[in-house]
Amino acid sequence: MARKPARPRRWVRIAARVVEVTIVLLAIGALLLWCSVPDTRPLATGNPASTAFIDLRRAQAADAGKPFELAWTWKPIGKISRYLRASIIYAEDYNFYRHEGIDWQAIEHAVEANWDKGSLSIGGSTITQQLAKNLYLSPSRSFLRKLREMLIAYSLEDNLSKQRILELYLNVVEWGDGVFGAEAAARHWFKKPAIALTPAEAIRLAIALPNPFTRAPDVRSPALTRKAVRLAHLLRMQGLIDEVQERATLDALGAPNEKVLRTRRPRGAPVTPTTSLPTTMAPAPPPPSSASEPDQPEADQPILSPSEAPADPGPEPPRF
Helix, strand or coil: CCCCCCCCCHHHHHHHHHHHHHHHHHHHHHHHHHHCCCCCHHHHCCCCCCCHHHHHHHHHHHHCCCCCCCEECCCCHHHCCHHHHHHHHHHHCCCCCCCCCCCHHHHHHHHHHHHHCCCCCCCCCCHHHHHHHHHHCCCCCCHHHHHHHHHHHHHHHHHCCHHHHHHHHHHHCEEECCEECHHHHHHHHHCCCHHHCCHHHHHHHHHHCCCCCCCCCCCCCHHHHHHHHHHHHHHHHCCCCCHHHHHHHHHHCCCCCCCCCCCCCCCCCCCCCCCCCCHHHCCCCCCCCCCCCCCCCCCCCCCCCHHHCCCCCCCCCCCC
16 A cells, blocks of 8 residues: 655745745835836926935924024036036946946946955945935934935936936035035135135035035045045046146046146056046036126037046045
């Protein structure tokens, strides 16, 4: 008489059921998370009336019984200094024109660095992710918030051009107490419109991100000066400033003894300035003074475009 097949042990059946339930719950959670992603398509042609960060700061001021003074003036990207546009990309998201919202290589580097410091945070946010956070989320740090940020970033990349993403970011990012966007930041910190920022001023604003409260443009420290010097070298390497402008920029950054580009290059950057840059990348003339043409677009300096992306830095982008 043949033996009946043995029934699975009870713990095996329980484990299988747990796996099934877990898969279902994860699928439901993923669906709910995706459904919570806002519709980003209107941003392709329209500017937001407010942002999550502005609403948060307004609420915080109300809770503290303080007035909230908002400085926020929207400017098209052509009326924002080319030096600032480039400095933001080089400092915040070197692979901006190469990724689709998430820079997995940067995340890997950030996780490794944070692990060495004993931190479990992810880090490595792209400009698109930071835009998602500023528009729709909060400064809080949690795994769920990070997932939402990534999903929104993918949606932004799917519905908007890189230029529009950069324009939105430059107009909504926080640069101080009640100071939002490049135009307000330029007027608050340097008493001039964003179009008139010098390379040194643009670099100061760029290295203040993502935390302008601890790294304000008027804060000087050896670490911030080193970051600023690297950005000045990158601007020269990419052909946005020439040797004379680089020297003037280093002097303005408080690094008069720093040698110009002929010396040590930033980590991961091209060894020499590329010779295949388009003509639009030729060293730009100094920006107009705030007194003469305060709000004129840079007619001879086209908007930084994918063709003007940083020259291929090799396997590892520079870290700032």
